[in-house]
Amino acid sequence: MNGKSMATQPAAAEAPRSGTTPVLEVRDISKNFEAVRALDGVSVAVHPGEVLGLVGDNGAGKSTLIKIISGVYQPDEGEILMDGRTLAMSTPHEARERGIETVYQHLALVNQLRVDGNLYLGREPNRFGFLGDLFQILDTPLMKAKTKEVMARLHIRIPGLESEPVHRMSGGQRQAAAIARAVHWGSKLLLLDEPTAALGAEQSAEVQRIIRRTCDSGIPAIVISHNLEHVFQVCDRIVVLRLGRKVLDCRADATSPDEVVAYITGSRGAVGHA
């Protein structure tokens, strides 16, 4: 298939893996904030094992879309489907219960806690049976063991993992810990907001490897990023939003950074769409 021909018809661009049921799909989503139309009839589908890159200029609607998928906002129009069934979420908690985990740009880690404390934050298991439940005694050995397991599965090695609070760790290590938490709990979909924005080259590459490894195990991810180089390195498919509308949706290997930039800035795609 010719990528260029797809790119010229963004509104009609179907997901390349349309044979499988998307893990998550948003259909004709619109969202207004007072007079501002933040999202205008956007449809996106995420398939098993796929890394979807969501790009666009500031104010394009990326964050609004992510917040709708993570349950923070509710759409004014349109619907969300998980495994083909309609989904209504009114809080981030409900989204998490359905297996949608978000890694926020500011990571949302408690610096004073260790990685295991952060991994289980708000979902700590108790021990010592009835008494443990009464006094809410934390099962620290279990949390530590499970944390080691997740870290090993993602091939993340952090010195002092079991003894150091996360404020002693580097930006890359903290990002890895935040992703590990999302992977541990996210059974359906991961949302990553600017996962490499605060990192150096080496750490970015490592974080991208972690994302790739996660998605190869079947769980898809949506990655928001300003860094097109990173997007092309890790993503299977790229969706460009501009002024609240989807202007491009195609396989990463069927387009180029220059073309994506053209869609982001509006020098391509906008006329035919308006």
Add this chain to the structure above:
Amino acid sequence: MSTETVARPAEPSLHIRVWRLIERSNILTIPLIVLIIVMSLLSDRFFTEVNIYNILRATSIYIIIGVGQAFVMTSRNIDLSVGSMMALVMALVGTYLFNGGAIWIAILMALAVGLGLGLVNGLLVTILGVPALLATLGMLVTYRGLVNEYLYGTTVSRFPEFITYLGQGTVGPVPVPVIIALSVAAIGSLLYHFTRMGRYAVAIGGNEEAATLAGINVRLWKTIFFGFQGLLVGLGALVFLGRLDAAHPTVGVGLELHVIGGVVLGGTLLFGGKGTMWGVVLGMVLIAVLNNGLILAGAGFFIQQVFLGILLVLAVAAQTARHRREMGSSGG
């Protein structure tokens, strides 16, 4: 299995490891030992059994109330009303006992009223959204006003033996209030390190947004910490009632500063996210040893106040410096 390391120097050098060891032990340990040695050398009246127990007895109610304050402070709040709150509990329970009330009801009453007043503080902060500093400052004045209105300048005294036992009694050579205070510190330490209560105090104080995003009911837990503080104020009120064998309108004036000073000196962060219950004990003992030294040196109560005030400010200054350094060094 190939494992990648997210870049970080592999082995910390020796002086870094020694520094971490010092950082992990309480910062007061060494100054306190030095102070005790100096005092012992300066005065032969300092290191006597009677004087040591006097010091510990004097710290008891500060430790009991300080453990509650440590939880509140770890969750990045503060309770300034503890002195007035204690006075109010003492006024109500003291009057009840003075009029021939039953001991066990008096004890339950002290704990229940303390818990209730603590919950009131908590709800002001979590439901009305008043910053803790102002909410509890308002309650400091309110509770004191209620004490004055209730007692109207009178003093109630002469309580049943069991109440005075709580404040003045001994088990062998050890004063009962010291046993109560150390038990409270031990329980506080267990709660802090091993239960959800301690974990969420740290989480809420360390990063409230992260705690909220993690699904923690932040308002509920903040209210619980204030309630716990109130419960311990109730216990402290019982012990103090027994120690004074009286309740009068000005009891506990300025107690909040002593409590907060000791808690901060002990290593609990005023900025939230980190607390230490044994640090509360050390902080209170340090203040008491200093006070005791000033008394032995002939200084009066006013000079003790001057020292306490300066000590509190210095303790906060030291924390601010350390806080800046730690937050500055964390990546990302």
